[in-house]
Amino acid sequence: MNEVMIGMRIETLPRIKLANLPTPLEGMRNLSKQLGGPRIFIKRDDETGLGFGGNKTRKLECLMADAKNQKADTIITSAGFHSNWCTQTACAAKRLGMDIILVKQGPREGYDPEEYDGNHLLHFLLGSEIKVVPSRSKADELMNELAEDLRLRGRKPYIIPFAGSTPLGVAGYINAVLEILTQCYQRGIKIDYIIHATGSGGTQAGLILGAKAFNTGIKVLGISVSKSENRVEAIARLAVTSAKFFEISLPLGKEDVNVFDEYVGEGYGVISKEVVETINLVAKAEGIFLDPVYTGKAMTGLIDLIGKNYFKKEDNVLFLHTGGTAALFPYKNPIKAFIKKGESSWVKPPWSPM
Ligand SMILES: Cc1ncc(COP(=O)(O)O)c(C=O)c1O
Numbered sequence: 001m002n003e004v005m006i007g008m009r010i011e012t013l014p015r016i017k018l019a020n021l022p023t024p025l026e027g028m029r030n031l032s033k034q035l036g037g038p039r040i041f042i043k044r045d046d047e048t049g050l051g052f053g054g055n056k057t058r059k060l061e062c063l064m065a066d067a068k069n070q071k072a073d074t075i076i077t078s079a080g081f082h083s084n085w086c087t088q089t090a091c092a093a094k095r096l097g098m099d100i101i102l103v104k105q106g107p108r109e110g111y112d113p114e115e116y117d118g119n120h121l122l123h124f125l126l127g128s129e130i131k132v133v134p135s136r137s138k139a140d141e142l143m144n145e146l147a148e149d150l151r152l153r154g155r156k157p158y159i160i161p162f163a164g165s166t167p168l169g170v171a172g173y174i175n176a177v178l179e180i181l182t183q184c185y186q187r188g189i190k191i192d193y194i195i196h197a198t199g200s201g202g203t204q205a206g207l208i209l210g211a212k213a214f215n216t217g218i219k220v221l222g223i224s225v226s227k228s229e230n231r232v233e234a235i236a237r238l239a240v241t242s243a244k245f246f247e248i249s250l251p252l253g254k255e256d257v258n259v260f261d262e263y264v265g266e267g268y269g270v271i272s273k274e275v276v277e278t279i280n281l282v283a284k285a286e287g288i289f290l291d292p293v294y295t296g297k298a299m300t301g302l303i304d305l306i307g308k309n310y311f312k313k314e315d316n317v318l319f320l321h322t323g324g325t326a327a328l329f330p331y332k333n334p335i336k337a338f339i340k341k342g343e344s345s346w347v348k349p350p351w352s353p354m
Pocket of ligand 1: 295
């Protein structure tokens with residue numbers, strides 16, 4: 001086990017600069033006009049600057065500082081086969097001169113596809129040691145075994161749990177709220193909603209905590225990217241644990257967690273014609289790329305909610321671009337088929353463990 005830090009105040013947290021901050025906050029004038037709804041802004045966390053950018057850079061600033069303080073020489077982490085988290089963590093490890101072991105979930109043990117593409121290609125180029133297992137429980141088991149083996153050989157491994165959704169990771173998005181508030185104050189904007197893709201929930205827990213702690217009145221809306229029975233409870237638990245960790249005393253509970261599950265479709269990483277249409281629409285309207293697994297689904301949710309008059313016309317809605325665009329490329333065939341031939345079935349990727 002890594003040593004556990006408790007009771008750190010957020011301003012005293014060890015932090016390593018990995019992200020180019022502040023990330024831009026831009027208006028989406030063309031899209032807002034086309035949709036005829038509220039004013040939409042976009043926070044470009046796809047431009048954090050580590051690898052291809054993304055929300056994980058903010059989480060990694062405190063996590064990697066902790067790893068460094070513990071004199072770690074090898075980072076071990078786990079996620080899906082084409083994980084953005086793995087890419088960003090591997091980039092951070094390399095920047096800090098550490099080794100990286102990625103325990104990824106794939107269709108079978110030792111899966112090694114013919115074609116290297118998207119994030120898997122990046123994991124490979126970063127010189128990561130890659131292990132593939134068929135389930136999350138097997139990944140946890142293997143991470144512990146690998147760490148034990150390294151320790152016996154005199155090395156200092158540091159395990160970062162799935163997607164960095166621990167209080168140290170959550171800190172990244174508490175700080176992001178402060179950054180957003182500063183940018184909005186400078187430009188005279190009052191944000192009513194932040195909407196974004198939610199997975200392991202670390203990003204949302206941080207945003208909720210930040211929005212409450214700084215008394216912003218901003219409502220945080222998460223769009224689920226995978227099926228889960230207990231996501232709201234899990235995010236609330238993480239927010240409460242993180243608040244305790246940072247000695248922030250706030251009333252927090254399930255009622256603070258707003259999650260929309262209806263845009264998941266057939267499951268994690270499975271894309272649909274609607275998501276491709278959204279990606280195409282945003283690219284054509286704003287010159288901004290979304291990805292099929294996270295931000296494409298989140299924006300599909302936002303567009304649908306606008307269509308259902310969820311927001312008032314005078315609301316200011318901030319879409320958090322959480323990155324992930326390297327995942328566009330492994331989906332090139334269904335994207336082409338959906339747009340050129342109008343095909344409309346769901347497409348499940350071959351590397352999916354589900
Ligand atoms: C591009 C992208 N957006 C959103 C998320 C969801 O973030 P979280 O796991 O903190 O909910 C992820 C997580 O992997 C991601 O890669």
